[in-house]
Amino acid sequence: MSATIFGPRIMLIGGGSIGRAPEVLGKLGVTKPLIVSDPFMVSSGLIAALTAPLEEAGIAYGVFSDTVPDPTTTVVEAGAVAFKEGGYDGLIGFGGGSPMDTAKAMNILAAHGGRMRDYKVPNGVDTAAAPLLCIPTTAGTGSEVTRGTVITDVETDEKMLVMCLAGQADAAIVDYELTMKKPFRLTADTGIDSFTHALEAFVSQKRNPYSDSMAIAAMQRIGANLRTACFEPSNREAREQMMLGATQAGMAFSNASVALVHGMSRPIGAHFHVPHGLSNAMLLPTVTRWSLDAALDRYAEAGRLIGAAERTDPDEAAAGKLLEWLFQINQDLEVPSPPAYGIDEAKWFGLMETMAKQCIASGSHANNPKIPDEATIVELYKQVWGANR
CATH class of the missing domain: 1.20.1090.10 (Dehydroquinate synthase-like - alpha domain)
Structure with missing residues (x-):
């Protein structure tokens, strides 16, 4: 039997590798990314680990930080609108599984429209709106390398699994130093x-x-x-x-x-x-x-x-x-x-x-x-x- 194997096109692994985020974006052809993160990463200043090298490289970016611990269709829909209206040409999921899953879902919705429930298993799509870089800050979900995203439908209280090629990040940066202060x-x-x-x-x-x-x-x-x-x-x-x-x-x-x-x-x-x-x-x-x-x-x-x-x-x-x-x-x-x-x-x-x-x-x-x-x-x-x- 044969197996079809999926994964990011680019992976940087090791301490301090987040400093090479501008290099990765360059390889993906991204000049203006929207960073998808969470309120704590912004309020605590931890997002600077990513934004500082971007600023040093002269890369303009936006931040969407309205993600929630269990990503919801409401948040994803708002994020997709922010992405499309902001003129961004790439996405960065930065944080735990929730920001990365939110970024994936935004990328799918921005490309194809409709509702997220349209894409839950066994349905799915192969293309997304823009290149996606995922950077985990916890050692857990593996979302940076998977094709999956899990989104809660606020109308039905269903935690939907979306598993398709469009959910695959194009690149991942796996920097364990980002986890050193996790409780x-x-x-x-x-x-x-x-x-x-x-x-x-x-x-x-x-x-x-x-x-x-x-x-x-x-x-x-x-x-x-x-x-x-x-x-x-x-x-x-x-x-x-x-x-x-x-x-x-x-x-x-x-x-x-x-x-x-x-x-x-x-x-x-x-x-x-x-x-x-x-x-x-x-x-x-x-x-x-x-x-x-x-x-x-x-x-x-x-x-x-x-x-x-x-x-x-x-x-x-x-x-x-x-x-x-x-x-x-x-x-x-x-x-x-x-x-x-x-x-x-x-x-x-x-x-x-x-x-x-x-x-x-x-x-x-x-x-x-x-x-x-x-x-x-x-x-x-x-x-x-x-x-x-």
């Missing part, structure tokens, strides 16, 4: 998010040798460095390895697809506004436990790759140790259960069937080693509500 909670949530990307790509029914190579490398890096990055935030080596691991995990899942964890996670984000990485973390141990027997060899190898299991452990033991590691990492990194996070019990249980339907509509569940029906997904949501072990 514990953000480091933990984005780190588990990136591990989820790698693990789901590794067990996905759409996996291929290329995606496997990226997933394997990512799991090794993240497994060895996640705790250190969280508890020793100034550890440059751990930060660098986590950033590279997140990008490799992004390459893995963009070319193999995510599975049931992500399918169940998006509705939690849409209805309860739980950050994406955190909702993944809430789900990962329980969903893995349910899926384990359908890809025992793959889960066992994941356990060995992260150092939870020994090379000599048989598959059943190694997969069991992976599961223990997942529950333990959630405990160590203080991942709350849905009730501990403050989610209302009646609302959670009242929305489980709706969330299950939305999970199935996204199609991600069908990539899982074991494919659930709607009733099974509802049962898993029940288990996640009280999950500690």
